[in-house]
Amino acid sequence: MAEPQSNAHARADAGASTSGVIHIRTRLTRDFTVIANALAQRRGSAVTIGVAAYILSLPDGAPVSIAALCEHFTEGEILISRALRELEAAGYLERRRERGPGGLIRTRTYFRDVPQRDLPALPPRPRNPTPPAPEPTPTPAPTPPPPLDEADEQAVALLASLRIADPRLILSRREVAELAPAVTQWLAAGVGPRQITGTLTTGLPDRLRARPARILAFRLSEPPLAVPESATGVPRTSPVNPLPWQTCDGCERAFRAAEPSRCRDCRELPVAC
Secondary structure (H helix, E strand, C coil): CCCCCCCCCCCCCCCCCCCCCCCCCCCCCCCCCCCCHHHHCCCCCHHHHHHHHHHHHCCCCCCCCHHHHHHHCCCCHHHHHHHHHHHHHHCCEEEEEEECHHHCEEEEEEECCCCHHHCCCCCCCCCCCCCCCCCCCCCCCCCCCCCHHHCCHHHHHHHHCHHHHCCCCCCCHHHHHHHHHHHHHHHHCCCCHHHHHHHHHCCCCCCCCCCHHHHHHHHCCCCCCCCCCCCCCCCCCCCCCCCCEEECCCCCCEEECCCCCCCHHHHHCCCCC
8 A cells, every 4th residue: 555645844853943044055156255244133224234245245446436336226325325324433444545646646445344443454554645634523413303292383284294295205203303393494484385395395206215204304404595674674574454444424435444433524524413
């Protein structure tokens, strides 16, 4: 009698993991890159790890500018630039200004597979180096956005209604709280809500490569000029509402007055007894 057959996979070894990923590894002898676990398992942005892995896989001399990286990745300049700054702050990437043949100044990029603090310094710079560029002034830490309950109600309503003009402009509560102070500045400068909505929603690209809040923040980064004063130097004020029209009780002439009464001519006439 034939033995029963089964299509089930063979039982895993007793030592194999019962959950999580199970690696099926292939021994590579060409076209591979060695990446330290400290980099591959780095917490934070996946874009940063992807950019680092791509740069490590390139040969020496390959261009790694923001423009070159944007041609390879689908992410835009904002995300690529932020990834390079994170790698530079962590010690993986270093940019140097060096004098090349003929005295031409150029910027060279060095990339390490282990952070700079864990390795000896790079070879000494060539003789007669260019003067070091002044260190940039440290950027102060951004002020945390006010709670949404404390933001200007008109600014919050304007930002929340942007999705009506463009369904892609969906903002979270935190993003609305961060953008509301800038919208309040525009309103205080005399720009109307309809003008602000048009400025924020007109001319957007067909494909947004960054969060809508970043694009809106860029467009709100420079508040407009305040409404100028009139030619006489007196600040503009709202016009005073004129008095309502009244009908004279004596001659039925129309005139302006706060309450129904007689016109000036009739008031000067003697009243009949």
